[in-house]
Amino acid sequence: MAGGGGYGGASGKVDYVFKVVLIGDSAVGKSQLLARFARDEFSLDSKATIGVEFQTRTLTIEEKSVKAQIWDTAGQESRYRAVTSAYYRGAVGAMLVYDITKRETFDHIPRWLEELRAHADKNIVIILIGNKSDLEDQRAIPTEDAKEFAEKEGLFFLETSALNATNVENSFNTLMMEIFNTVNKKSLSSAESNNPGSLAGKKIVIPGPGQEVPAKTSTCCSSA
Template identity: 65%
Template structure:
């Protein structure tokens, strides 16, 4: 009886999800993409990290402006030999976290190329957040904040500096990205309801959270792990 009731409660909770947003985390290898994702979804940092192979994803459910949103966050490998594989995963992404390492100038120099690749494969309305990671390594900084801010403003990106190690600004950066995606989705849903065609291919009805994994418990901030046998960066 209890199991049946728990199943009913979980199903009711599941039905409350308003949107499922796909987000990709991109950038050069070893900039801390998986560590940022792990910090956001599980509040964990793995010291024994390994490079991501292929593509993996995790999810987290949050409340934004009264809407229950499930973020499906894809972690892509930064190595050149895997980029041809991961490019297919840009399809359907509503947001992107573009990460560089503030202690490695080369990773920032490659950001423009990542933006170009992202815009070549993703929807034109995709929301992009530029992230300068490893902010805790102040003494090793080689990329100045001003340079990143200037680039972000020029490209129309949102920007934040984070530390996956300490957790500084990680949650706020992801939540800001999801908030901006929600604005885009809400605007396009309104346009559709008014019979106005938007510039992208976004269908508000298609984003409704249907047939997703059952979520149990009363806490709205729930994270899940998919295809992650070991911690990686």
């Protein structure tokens, strides 16, 4: 298991930790997406992931330091079935990744989604990612097909390229912002049900180290 990334801010203080899981068939580029986002790296000589590893990167959302703890697992999931429940436990976000040049990787997405929903929290935020958009001349899955599936299942959707970094930042930032807002809405809902007139002293517990969620929402975020 590997960890990486740094802490945001001069003081090293982190306000929230959000666990995000990457799932999908092997060789769709999950590890490359993670490397591009966490370290801005890409390797043409990438080896298959064995077991589970994770990287971290800290973003600033609503002037809070939010640490993304992103877990990556081998696509041949059946060989690592023992890690499944622990892998999904505590995850508040997921990236469901397929390769736009390989039809079978998209055809397997419903199975991955079913497994994710069977093991993860029902409020998990999910984004569907069509990776390797730089290989447009080899495209096997029309963008519209993926978009239609995402809409039907209530997922966010973007096409990315880990090779040239297209939409990689955007996809992770979209996911993290939506997780932040989802947690924030839960906090507001909980606070209002307990005391409609005040938000003071209300907080929500999230997986990992958690702090009080601010009452305001924002649509901006930036990388630290």
